[in-house]
Amino acid sequence: MLTVALHTLRTRWVTLIGTFVALALGVALIATMGLGLASTLDAPAQRPERFAGAPVVVRDSDELRVPSPIGVRTQPLARPRGLEPALAATLAASAPTVADRSFPVRVAGRDLVGHPWPIAAFGGYRLVAGREPRRPAEVVVAGDASQIGTAVPVRTPAGPSMRTVTGVVAPVPFEQAVFFTGAEAEKLSPRLDNLVVLASPEVVRRTAGPDVQVLTGADRHLADPAPHRDREALIAMNALLGTAGGVTMFVSVFVVASTFAFAVAQRRREIGLLRTAGATPGQVRLMIVVEAAVVGVLASAAGCVAGSYGAPWLAALLVREKLAPAWFAIGAYRWPYHVAFWTGLAVALTGVTVAMVRAGRVRPVEALREASVDARAMTAGRWAAGAGLLVTGLGLLCWRVIADPGDALHRKTYTTQPMLLITAAALLAPVVVRPVTRLLTWLPAQLPGATGMLVRENAAAGVRRTAAVAAPVLVTVALAGSLLGTTATIARAKTTELRQQTRAHLIVRAAGGIDDRTVARVRQVPGATVMASATTAVYTLEDGTALVRSAAYAVDPRELTAVRRLPVRAGNVADLDDTGIIVTDEWRRHTVGERVGVWLGDGTPASLRIVAVVAAGTGGTGVYVTRHNAPGTVPDRLDVAWAAGTDPGAAEAAVRTAVEPAGALVQSRERWIRSEQPGTSRQTRIGYLLVLGIALVYTGIALAGTMVMATTGRARELATLRLSGATKRQVLLLVAAEATAVVVVGTALGLLVTAVVMLGIQGALIALSVWSPVVLPWGVLAATAGTCALIAVVGAVLPAAGLVRGTPGVTPAAWRVRR
Incomplete structure (x- = not known):
């Protein structure tokens, strides 16, 4: 049977090429995401910026620390108090110190941050023209030398005033600052934010005591304007890459299982012949497993190679989109390749499990079958799995609406919630394919000619084929509708809340x-x-x-x-x-x-x-x-x-x-609501584009592969149509119409899943006392369905055109059994 399996791989490469490409792409994405995650986990510490030249920085704790039975709990303070003046005086008596203050400043319409000039030297600021400020009305700004001597309008916490620019410093990447004299900065902002101490850390720690932060080395970045910028960016990247990797796993298993199951269904007569020749069910199953293992090993290896090129490209994209720090790059790691390779092989073997069981049940009598009607597409196991997932998905949806409606609006929840319902709908698709197909094709079947009637009967009779083609369309439409619809609905709900809770006619902000x-x-x-x-x-x-x-x-x-x-x-x-x-x-x-x-x-x-x-x-x-x-x-x-x-x-x-x-900015109520209307963040938008892009690519691969597989298996049927008098154009039109009808069925099932998910979101909003309509991305859904239809039609018509070319008749090309 091993020899037979290898020969079938060589002769049935058309039916397995789609699975190979899907697996290779999945492994490449897993390797890419794994390399990205590994690089975030081993990232260097954020370097000090504004205090890179300071030996020791003393600041009051900017965290609230509360003891609990499981340890000290911490949270960043919304309004740190600053250093006590008495402590600053004690430190100044023991060593030279430089006081640092930060306060908002608006200069010529630009929002900047104000500092005392003595602190500038520690952050790499250097004068490129002019001199430092020496009087209260003098300032130093970043820019060009032409500003020296000009008077600029400056608004500080003390109010507006005119200040003279006496010096210009070179810009720095971490902030846009304006510098005052030390005395003027103290007057404008009495709170002491940081204190640079020119002494050894041990001396400072003994003098300062345990209640304040004494920062040295890399810890000095905690006094920078955005001390946790890199960490927050890496956490966001982890969420993005993790979500994309999870969707990759879900869709790849989904596509591979669907493709293998349909491939086995297409080979019933071939397997029946093997059973007639004496092959046991175990040998047939071994053949299927060997085919899957060979495809899995080759596809996983190809995917790892592709991932080694994809990871640096992804890192560059994240840096360019400002979703990762500028220093971020992919490191040299091996474990992501191992995870990706073995995951790909496991996906291949998992995806073929159901098909393997079904293959072992094929009886020798199947070799004598001529009809291609699927009499029993649902097995007991499929019924149990589909019903169980459906009940679980609906139960979780209802439980969240009743018990914790706020959780239903969290991104992690509404990203993963549709997957249970999508899988359940795909497993139960054969149950509804026949009635849905007859309903959707009822009107075309009433039109003159036989095309509409044949589309209806062929799609309804080939339940497995219709379900296999509709499944990837279902995944893509449901993901697009659920994810984009949920984010748009939540954004509309937030806007509705603003409108309902605001009675003011004007909003003034600064x-x-x-x-x-x-x-x-x-x-x-x-x-x-x-x-x-x-x-x-x-x-x-x-x-x-x-x-x-x-x-x-x-x-x-x-x-x-x-x-x-x-x-x-x-x-x-x-x-x-x-x-x-x-x-x-x-x-x-x-x-x-x-x-x-x-x-x-x-x-x-x-x-x-x-x-x-x-x-x-x-x-x-x-x-x-x-x-x-x-x-x-x-x-x-x-x-x-x-x-x-x-x-x-x-x-x-x-x-x-x-x-x-x-x-200050003055806005009318409506203008303020429009400006506050929540939008999708760049990180979320790129994440959804990545997720939906993965789903759409997989859909294209699965659709093209399944349509080619299904069409090449209909050689005898298409030849019969030609012998019955159908022209090439009529046959190709029929094939295109059938492909379109199947995509419409998949779209309908995807919209059904989307409707259920959006009803859950609507219920959660009502439970939270927010009455807002559901918003669906009809444009994206239409474009997705149209793309799927185009891929399906091309994937069906091209092989059909090769099968029906030539003069109709009993020719070897038309009647031989397709391998």
Whole structure:
């Protein structure tokens, strides 16, 4: 049987080429993703940038550290307090020190960051023209020498002013800064962020004590503007590559299993002849396994070679798209190749398992069959697997909607949720193929001529063929509809929430904050009700083990109800005071009147009373406290609502005049909602393009291979049509129509899966008190279905054209049994 298996590989290469290419592509992608993941796990530590030239940097802890039964839990603080002046004085008495401060500055319409000039030397800044600032009104900026001596408008936390540029420094890649004298920077930003100490680390540690950070070596990057930039980028890359690798595994097993199962179904007469010649079921199964093993080994080896070229290309793409640090590159690792090779071989053997069992059941009498009608396409095992996956998928969908609707909106959930339903639909496809095909082809069958009737009968009779071709179309359409539809629906829901919760007519925002004088001027506008809010955070220790950070807004409770329409579940938002908090129903403890222990944005512990509970919605609602419980914050947003009878045009003009010195942005309610409308991040968009691209490539391979396999197996049928009087054009038109009909069936099943998934998302949104319509990417779905139809038609018509060429009659080319 081993010799027979090798001979069948040589003579049936057309039926196995699609499987080979699919496996090779899958292994190449797994090797590529594995090499990328290995390179992220062994990445170098982020280098210091702004303090690369500083021997020791002392800073207050920017993390909240809370002890728990399973260890110390940490979270980054929303508002670090800065170093205590007394500690700075103690350190300055023991060694020379340089104070560092950072504060928002707007120069000539550009948002920059301000620093004292003495700190510039430690970050690689160097003067290329002019001199350092020596007076309060002087600054140094990055740019060209032509700016020296010019007066530029500068807005600082102290307000707007004109400053003279006395020097220019070369730009650096990690920030855009403007430098003031040390005394002026201290006046503008009293908080001491960092202290560079020109002494040995041991001396500094003894003097500073254990409650502050003493940074040396590579740890100095923790004082940089984005200390965790590289780590966050690598975590995002891990999620992206992991998702793509998971989809690759899913689709490759799906395609390989479908292709092998159909190949065995096409070879029933051949296997029947082998059984008639004396082959046992075990020998037939061994033949199938050997074929799969040979294809698996060759395809896996080819895939590993392709992956070695694909990984550097992927790394360059991630760097170019700014999804990876600029230094990221693929390292020399071997284990990803081993994982990819053996996974590919396992996929090949797993995919052939069902086909192997079915092959062993073929009886010798199958050699005498002439009809190609599939009388029994569903086996007991297929029924059990399909029904089990369907029940599991629907059960998980319903459970999430009822028990944890917020989890249904998480990317990991809605990326993997459709896979169970897709697999279940593919396994149960033969059950619905015949009725769906008859329904979709009913109208064409009523038209004059036999083409419509033949399309209907052939597709309904060849259930296995129809299901095998429809399966990859089902995967691609369902993935595209579910993933893109879910993200679009969630984005629409977030926009709906913004619209429902905002009563304000104008929104005023400023990245660096809005000073109290500007807020007071806006409040003086006749007919204006103004709520000033500051973004902060609160922290809770849930179940004694999980330190959870919640976005919070510091507001004046007297103005909250006038400009916001919160989805209140219990309590009264008007009861908010300095001892209270408004929480969402996602909190572990959310009973009105109950006191909860929290840590404020600067790490200060507090015990606050729950005065109201609001619906969490899609996650953007947040909690509310008063300004008393948000120390160190300044308002960054003003919500302005007009009283009845106020002239909106005149009032808006007055607001714009009031905030003009602060350089704040004024937007109407509708314009602000449009600007805040959530969009798909670049990382998510590229990830989905990668995932859907993989699915579409696999679909093309599976469709082309299956259509070629199915068409070459219909040589006798097509010859009969020619002998019956059908012209070449009519035969090719019939084949094209059948291929299109099968793609339509696969598209319909994919849309059915998409509909079920989107109903789950809609249910989750309703459970979260968000009433928003479902959004489907009809353009992408149409393009996907059209591409699948084109591939299927070409894959069917080209081999059919070769089979029907020549004069109709009993010729060897028309009637011999196709191998």
